[in-house]
Amino acid sequence: MAESSLRLDREAKGSLYARAGITDCWIVNLVAHVVEVSRDPRPDPDAPYGWSSGARESLDETATVARLAVPAARIVVSQLLP
Numbered sequence: 116m117a118e119s120s121l122r123l124d125r126e127a128k129g130s131l132y133a134r135a136g137i138t139d140c141w142i143v144n145l146v147a148h149v150v151e152v153s154r155d156p157r158p159d160p161d162a163p164y165g166w167s168s169g170a171r172e173s174l175d176e177t178a179t180v181a182r183l184a185v186p187a188a189r190i191v192v193s194q195l196l197p
Contacts, residue, residue, distance in 0.1 A: 121146065126163055129153055133166035139183040140168065143195050149173045150180055150192045
């Protein structure tokens with residue numbers, strides 16, 4: 116991901132995904148070497164499209180993460196980063 120698209124990905128796209136009911140959204144932030152996980156979509160009048168994620172977490176390369184749909188399949192964040 117380019118540093119220039121990070122704000123767009125977090126704010127506009129994140130709001131659209133939350134509005135669409137996508138419950139599990141990941142941004143692989145190559146600049147900071149983390150995976151940003153957004154979950155729990157909810158109405159938010161201050162968000163660009165009226166929705167945002169209620170739970171956000173930034174995971175470093177030593178952490179593991181799993182999709183909500185398959186919680187037993189854990190992925191080490193470092194495997195997602197170059």
